[in-house]
Amino acid sequence: MPLNLSRIASHEVENPTDLSLRGAFELLEPKLRPPFALTIPTPQEYLLLNKAILHGVLCETHFAKTHIKHLHAIVTDGYGLFVSLVAKVTNELYVKLVEPVKCQLIWVAKEMIDVQAVGVHDLLVCFLRQIVGGDFSDGNLWLCFEIVSILLTKWDCLLEVEPMILTSGLYTYLRLLADHSRLLSNPKLEALKQLEIDFCIKVLREQFSVCLKIGRDLVRLLQDLVHLPNFRAVWKDLVLNPGNFKTPGFSKISQLYNTRTSSQYSLLRITPEMETQLRFLLTYVKLGSQKRYQAWFAKKFLCEPNRETLIVDIVRFICCAHHPTNEIIQSDILPRWAVVGWLLNHCTKNYVQANVKLALLYDWLFFDERVDNIMNIEPAMLLMVYSLPRYIDVTHTLLEFLFLLVDSYDVEHKDNMVKCVSSSFSVLVKKGVIRSLDVLTSCDALSPLLKERLGKLLSGAGGKNYIPWGVVGALKTYRCIV
Structure with missing residues (x-):
């Protein structure tokens, strides 16, 4: 036999x-x-x-x-x-x-x-x-x-x-x-x-023309490795000496920013078993009945030591690779924003939480309605809105982190990022994801400083380089482009 x-x-x-x-x-x-x-x-x-x-x-x-x-x-x-x-x-x-x-x-x-x-x-x-x-x-x-x-x-x-x-x-x-x-x-x-x-x-170094196909997530991943000498040299060339890659047509990092990363790459860091369970959760489980499914998922995939970093990849998968149908969106099926909120709450390490927020908000920084999918930015918007007012801390931390990214992620391209984030808010309203931004700007529970900054950003002014005290520590997690 x-x-x-x-x-x-x-x-x-x-x-x-x-x-x-x-x-x-x-x-x-x-x-x-x-x-x-x-x-x-x-x-x-x-x-x-x-x-x-x-x-x-x-x-x-x-x-x-x-x-x-x-x-x-x-x-x-x-x-x-x-x-x-x-x-x-x-x-x-x-x-x-x-x-x-x-x-x-x-x-x-x-x-x-x-x-x-x-x-x-x-x-x-x-x-x-x-x-x-x-x-x-x-x-x-x-x-x-x-x-x-x-x-x-x-x-x-x-x-x-x-x-x-x-x-x-x-x-x-x-x-x-x-x-x-x-x-x-x-x-x-x-x-x-x-x-x-x-x-x-x-x-x-040898096939950078192929690497360009990855798009903006290549920058996100490289940024996490600049503490290693080999990657620090790559990073320096990417920012200051793009000609060293000897790739015709590539002259500046913004070309990567402007290229949306295919969802195929997000799938690479999710095992088939994880994908099956996540799609089941987001396709068949009703809001209010998800706790036992989430508990099972956490026990199966997240409870081992060091597994918490998987949350970064799961959030990226949810934003970029799982886009529910209109029928599901309009039903009582567990929405993506609720799962993201649960995953954020599951983070215990500060650097993991910062990277999860970056994964959630990353496409906001480069959003172009002509090439980007609104479904990539929808979970963050709805998580901010539906956290009001009961979970106001969630709204605060996401808005604070978004403004931190606009101010500090790449100071050379800040003006364009202000436009992209402002466009993100506008498109989300135009497409009916939310009825109006008044839900944020008129919320009494929202920090006056955040409301002021949001108002300036939406008006195109962008605001001063205001970095909330609550997220100053997160700056240490990022090595901004200089």
Whole structure:
């Protein structure tokens, strides 16, 4: 009998993908031994054969090379079907896979890169999404190491087949480095951190034209790493010497600001399981009935040490990658702003809370109605409005932080950021997200200083460089562009 791919608890049913692969292997096992048949399989036979070969590769390590040679002999679709099956296993089963199978998956990925298989980009993205932020367990660090090693050792091949995979890797490892660089005196991390730095710097220095595709979130991620010498040099060039990137057409950082980051990048830092649970929460759970679902989610994903940094990625996902339909918006389904408010309240570390606010408000600083999606800025607006007056502190802290960003994020581009934030407020009213800004400007509970600053910003004056005392400490979290 063939081995199972995954561990199954006594109360769980077997995964259909696991069952399907094992069933195909059991049915075709005699045909998986040399000499192989020379007949051309029908489409249904081809599907079964691909499933059987994959199961054999993953479970029969001593025959893995033989199985792959068999695959090479029968492939008719550029390995597209086989790669899609590997991706399905990775997405659905990775967490429960037995350790030898996880190792074989990495081996299969390398084989598929070598033959320039169709869909190899999507396959590597599946692996990147299985790397959990804030998770310093041996298994998670092993996966980090294996994938960044693949990206470096298979560099030339990946560049030829699909250079955009480098941007997916860059986004992922910039974000992971922010977590890994905060944990000091961990020998297990040193070799991994150096590989991650080497990969990110190589992409930034050698393929910056591809990096531009990431857009404004590239700046947000780099900003969190300027305390590392290699990235400080990149940052200096980005701000003062853009010509050092030798990229035709790139001359100033504002070009990145003006490029909206695709939601595909936000998805990279959310595991498929997290995505499923968050979309369920925001699609089917009614407002008022969410507490037990939120408690389950927090226990499952956020309660381990250092996992709090995941909240930054979850908020970015909610703002940029989960846009509910009008039908859901007008229903009593739990709204995005309420989940963001809960996540903010879940933050215990000041630097995490500051980065979560930045993730929530980031698109406000560069909002252009012609290219940006109003749904990216809607959660912050509604959270400020619906926190009045009972949770006035939430409204205060978000407005204060927004003004802090306008004043201090990039002083060279402050005037444009004033216009973008003012435009954000105006578009939110024009599109009917809120009826009027009077809900803020006429609120007796709102700080007079904040109301004055808001009034000046909306009038186009922008106001003085007022930084509320309550958020002065947050300035230490940011390394503003100078």
